[in-house]
Structures are given as C-alpha cells and as structure tokens.
Amino acid sequence: MxxxxxxxxxxxxxxxxxxxxxxxxxxxxxxxxxxxxxxxxxxxxxxxxxxxxxxxxxxxxxxxxxxxxxxxxxxxxxxxxxxxxxxxxxxxxxxxxxxxxxxxxxEWDGTWELAVVSVERRSAADRLELRRAAMALHFAELREGVWLRPDNLDPQRLPSSRSVLDRQCTHFRDAATDISVDKLRSLFxxxxxxxxxxxxxxxxxxxxxxxxxxxxxxxxxxxxxxxxxxxxxxxxxxxxxxxxxxxxxxxxxxxxxxxxxxxxxxxxxxxxxx
Structure with missing residues (x-):
C-alpha cells in the first residue's frame, strides 16, 4: 500500500x-x-x-x-x-x-533520412529555427548539425518546417545505420x-x-x-x-x-x- x-x-x-x-x-x-x-x-x-x-x-x-x-x-x-x-x-x-x-x-524499408547542416555560417536565430523545425518533424540530433530519423513518414509533411531544413541542410535518403537499441532509446x-x-x-x-x-x-x-x-x-x-x-x-x-x-x-x- x-x-x-x-x-x-x-x-x-x-x-x-x-x-x-x-x-x-x-x-x-x-x-x-x-x-x-x-x-x-x-x-x-x-x-x-x-x-x-x-x-x-x-x-x-x-x-x-x-x-x-x-x-x-x-x-x-x-x-x-x-x-x-x-x-x-x-x-x-x-x-x-x-x-x-x-x-x-x-511497411518500413529499414532506411533512414539524414539532414546535415551544410551552410557555413548561421545566426543564433537560424540555429533555433532549425532546431524547432527538426523537432517538429521528429528528427533526433545525433551530434551538432546532424539530424536523423527512420524514413517512415511522408517527406512532404509540414512544408514550412521542411523548408527550414532544406535551406540549411543537405539531405541523405535511403541511408543505413548500425545504431544500437540503447542509442536509439536515448536519441529519441x-x-x-x-x-x-x-x-x-x-x-x-x-x-x-x-x-x-x-x-x-x-x-x-x-x-x-x-x-x-x-x-x-x-x-x-x-x-x-x-x-x-x-x-x-x-x-x-x-x-x-x-x-x-x-x-x-x-x-x-x-x-x-x-
């Protein structure tokens, strides 16, 4: 009791x-x-x-x-x-x-999407905007400037958030990863x-x-x-x-x-x- x-x-x-x-x-x-x-x-x-x-x-x-x-x-x-x-x-x-x-x-094909910051200089406002957009799209930050998630959702969802990633990042689709279960639980x-x-x-x-x-x-x-x-x-x-x-x-x-x-x-x- x-x-x-x-x-x-x-x-x-x-x-x-x-x-x-x-x-x-x-x-x-x-x-x-x-x-x-x-x-x-x-x-x-x-x-x-x-x-x-x-x-x-x-x-x-x-x-x-x-x-x-x-x-x-x-x-x-x-x-x-x-x-x-x-x-x-x-x-x-x-x-x-x-x-x-x-x-x-x-059905998920097992691939991941990565968004990697590719612009040379960003203001504090740009960094905050990217963080908010990436989180809205349910990306996790592997390290500073590297965001990833399983590629199981509509890539066209939330277009204004997606446009922020497009402006600041280079995208990689159909990626493979060896992230462990424990790392996955921590990242997300x-x-x-x-x-x-x-x-x-x-x-x-x-x-x-x-x-x-x-x-x-x-x-x-x-x-x-x-x-x-x-x-x-x-x-x-x-x-x-x-x-x-x-x-x-x-x-x-x-x-x-x-x-x-x-x-x-x-x-x-x-x-x-x-």
Whole structure:
C-alpha cells in the first residue's frame, strides 16, 4: 500500500510539472481550445465560455480574439473563429500526432533520412529555427548539425518546417545505420516519453471518473489544462516505425484516452454553456 501511494504521488507530481503552474494567458486558452476542437473552428460564445473557466472576462477574450485576427493567427467569419497562419500549422501537427498509427504502421524499408547542416555560417536565430523545425518533424540530433530519423513518414509533411531544413541542410535518403537499441532509446528519449505518457493516461482516467461527481469550475479548468498537456505530449511522440517501438509502447493508449477525454470535456462544456 505504501509503495502504491508513493507511486501515485510521484505520478501526480509529474503530471503537475507537465501541466505547469503558470497562469494561462487569454491567447493560450483560446488557441488551445481551437487546437483541440474537431473542426478547428469555434463560435465566439464557445471561446468566451472556455476563457471564463480561467477567470478571463468576456471583454478580455474578445479583445484577444481581435488581436489574434490582426496578427494572422485566426480568421473570423460570421461569429466564429478558425485557426490561421502558424497556429494552423500547429493544428496540422496535432492532427498528425492523433492519427499517426496508420502511417507509422505502414511497411518500413529499414532506411533512414539524414539532414546535415551544410551552410557555413548561421545566426543564433537560424540555429533555433532549425532546431524547432527538426523537432517538429521528429528528427533526433545525433551530434551538432546532424539530424536523423527512420524514413517512415511522408517527406512532404509540414512544408514550412521542411523548408527550414532544406535551406540549411543537405539531405541523405535511403541511408543505413548500425545504431544500437540503447542509442536509439536515448536519441529519441523513448523511456522518458513513455513514462510521461503513462502518467498523463492515469491522470486522465482519474479525471474522467471524478467528472461524474465533480461539476465544479475548478475541475473543468483542470481538465482543460490536462488536455493541453496531453496534446502537447502527443506532438512529441517520435513516431517511429513499429519495428523500433519498445514493447508496451503507450502511444495508442494515449491517443485513444485523449480522444475520450476531450469528447467528455466538450460534452461538459455543451451542457454548461448552451
């Protein structure tokens, strides 16, 4: 019993770290709501209702929506808002992470793709841009300036991230490697990702059970913050071919639990605000 309690406490602590303790800004709340919505489009009333869970006033939410439209992050049409620009590409990453099983399960020919930095001089901004783009495309850094991953995904995915690699790197396809299992696990942080995924799954299962008896605004806010953390973690899935995934990999369970969790949260919002 004592060991179980310690495990539960450690899991709860890690979930708190993944959620973070900083108050969510109006932009973060509104963007996250649209990133998780089925059609990436919500009405003003729905967005204002979600913002209210975090103490964001009607006026502040509407002002933020206007600013996001001005910045090219949203488009507005007939009382509803949809993602645009960089946020739309982030939504594409969320969608890719949610359906990756079909693509990752496809037959892999055993080859790898390498992206090797080939420009002579880069600014700090260029280096950061490349790191973000490579991570969005789920490359791992073998050493400084050398990025690689199994060649099992659509090479045309996330075109703006791919264009960053194209500008700064030379690509090698159909490559072979003798990377060991232990090195692979380290490069793609497989153990860490799996442990955090299991912690999030456990937290969502508990929150789903508590939803039947806890109808408080505080619990709804926690559910929303937890769903944001889970979706963020899904985007970090290295999306390896099934031949390289460790046994009992929790990716599929995390995806299915996320869908169930968000559907339950959406149903709750529909009951509360409509």
């Amino acid at each position: 004592g060991e179980d309690n310690r495990t539960a406490t450690a899991t709860s602590s890690r979930v708190s770290e993944l959620i973070g303790n900083r108050p969510l800004s109006a932009r973060s709340v509104l963007a996250s709501a649209l990133l998780g919505a089925d059609a990436a489009q919500l009405s003003v009333a729905e967005l204002v209702a979600v913002a209210s869970l975090f103490g964001i006033s009607d006026g502040a939410a509407r002002t933020c929506l206007w600013r996001m439209v001005s910045n090219g992050e949203l488009s507005g049409d007939g009382g509803s808002y949809a993602l645009a620009g960089r946020l739309l590409e982030r939504r594409q990453r969320v969608d890719e992470a949610s359906r990756i099983e079909d693509e990752a399960a496809a 942080a497989l153990d860490e990702w799996a442990a955090d995924a299991r912690a999030l799954i456990a937290a969502m299962d508990i929150a789903l059970g508590a939803s039947e008896s806890d109808d408080s605004t505080q619990h709804a806010a926690y559910q929303f913050a937890l769903s944001i953390a889970a979706v963020r973690h899904l985007q970090l899935d290295p999306q390896l071919p099934i031949e390289l995934i460790p046994h009992h990999w929790p990716g599929h369970t995390l995806r299915s639990t996320c869908r169930t969790f968000y559907d339950a949260f959406t149903a709750r919002m529909n009951r509360a605000f409509r």
